[in-house]
Structure formats: structure tokens, C-alpha cells
Amino acid sequence: MPSGKSRGMRRLVRREPLEMEDWIDLIEARRATFVPFLGKISLRVLGDMKFFLGQTLNRECPRNMSSFEYPLNTQGFFCLCDMWKGDDGESGEDSLWGLTREGKWWYVVGRCRIINRVPRVKELYVEDVNTQLLLTKTQKHPSEIWRVLGSFIRSAVKQRRVLFEEVEPLEDLVIAEESAASCISLKQQ
Numbered sequence: 725m726p727s728g729k730s731r732g733m734r735r736l737v738r739r740e741p742l743e744m745e746d747w748i749d750l751i752e753a754r755r756a757t758f759v760p761f762l763g764k765i766s767l768r769v770l771g772d773m774k775f776f777l778g779q780t781l782n783r784e785c786p787r788n789m790s791s792f793e794y795p796l797n798t799q800g801f802f803c804l805c806d807m808w809k810g811d812d813g814e815s816g817e818d819s820l821w822g823l824t825r826e827g828k829w830w831y832v833v834g835r836c837r838i839i840n841r842v843p844r845v846k847e848l849y850v851e852d853v854n855t856q857l858l859l860t861k862t863q864k865h866p867s868e869i870w871r872v873l874g875s876f877i878r879s880a881v882k883q884r885r886v887l888f889e890e891v892e893p894l895e896d897l898v899i900a901e902e903s904a905a906s907c908i909s910l911k912q913q
Contacts, residue, residue: 742867744866747866747867747870748855748856748859748866750866750870751855751866751869751870751873752855754873754874754877755823755829755855755873758873758877759827762800762801762824762825762826762827765880765883765884766880766883767799767800767801768799768800768801768802769796769797769798770795770796770797770798770799770800770802770822770830770832771796771797773802773804774804775804775818775820781796781845781848798824798830799824799825800822800825800830801822801823801873801876802820802821802822802830802832803821803822803872804819804820805818805820805821805862805863805864814838815836815838815846816835816836816838816843817833817836818833818834818843819831819832819834819861820832821858821861821869823873829854829855830850830851830852831850831853831857831858831861831862832851833848833849833851834847834849835847
């Protein structure tokens with residue numbers, strides 16, 4: 725269980741405004757706290773991300789990308805950058821960032837061509853990045869990355885609570901059945 729006196733909390737208890745270095749340290753502290761739990765929660769698959777004007781990578785990647793160094797089945801927390809850049813109405817690129825199950829930051833850029841109003845992936849680039857490079861590439865303020873990570877953590881906890889509430893009655897049923905079974909003699913075979 726994470727300590728209440730986290731590196732991030734120590735950085736936040738202050739009066740001065742946060743500088744860029746402080747935000748980067750907060751993001752890294754949150755990531756470091758979060759990474760040990762990534763193996764215990766449900767994560768999305770990169771290829772299932774809605775990318776390219778709503779299309780998924782699994783659906784739109786050409787089959788010749790099967791030798792892709794970074795597999796589309798990589799699990800993680802991924803977020804669109806909302807940076808669709810179309811140059812001539814027939815081609816463009818989209819990007820997303822994420823934290824893989826292994827705790828690596830990824831920045832993903834896909835270039836596509838629009839055919840019959842549907843984007844088709846032509847090139848896909850995945851880059852392992854550090855926090856500073858992630859901020860540069862996404863053009864996001866670090867507070868946004870930090871808040872999105874926090875939102876994901878809260879969402880994961882909520883999903884676990886819902887699952888627990890759904891299966892908790894099963895435990896009550898099993899206890900009741902086992903109690904009833906202990907009151908009767910069971911035939912030995």
C-alpha cells in the first residue's frame with residue numbers, strides 16, 4: 725500500500741507556485757507509486773484504442789506491420805493527444821501517449837491516408853520516452869498529464885469496487901451453503 729507521505733505529497737505541501745521541475749517530479753512520483761499496481765488492474769490494449777478519427781489500430785493497421793517492434797497487443801493506459809493533423813484532406817497523422825503495463829512512457833504517432841472517408845494507417849511509430857520528452861511531444865502542461873493519471877487511478881479503483889460489490893454476494897451464498905452442509909451428514913463414497 726502506498727505511503728501517505730509520498731514524494732508527491734511532500735512536493736505539494738508548500739506555499740510557492742509549482743515550477744516545471746516540480747510538476748515533472750510529481751508526475752514521476754505518481755508513476756512510481758502507480759507502476760507496482762499496473763499488473764493488478766485491467767488495462768486497455770494499444771491496438772484497441774480509438775485512433776485516427778475513431779478507427780482502431782487493430783482494424784486499420786496494414787498486415788505488413790506484423791513485424792512491428794512494439795506489438796499492438798501491448799497493455800497499458802493510453803490517452804489521445806487530440807492533435808489530428810490533416811494536411812490536404814487525404815492524409816494526416818494522429819498521436820497518443822501512454823504508460824505501459826511495464827511502466828514505460830510511450831508516445832505513438834500514426835500517419836494515415838484517408839480512403840473513402842476512412843483513415844488507413846500507412847506508418848506507425850512508437851517511441852519510449854522520458855517524462856520531459858513526453859511533455860514536449862504531447863504539448864501538454866504537466867498538470868494535465870498528472871491529473872489524467874490521477875483520473876485513471878480513480879477509475880481503476882472504482883472498477884475494482886464495482887466488481888467486488890458484484891461478487892460479494894457469492895461469498896455469502898458459499899458461507900450459507902457450507903454452513904447448511906455441515907449440519908447434515910454427508911455420504912462418504
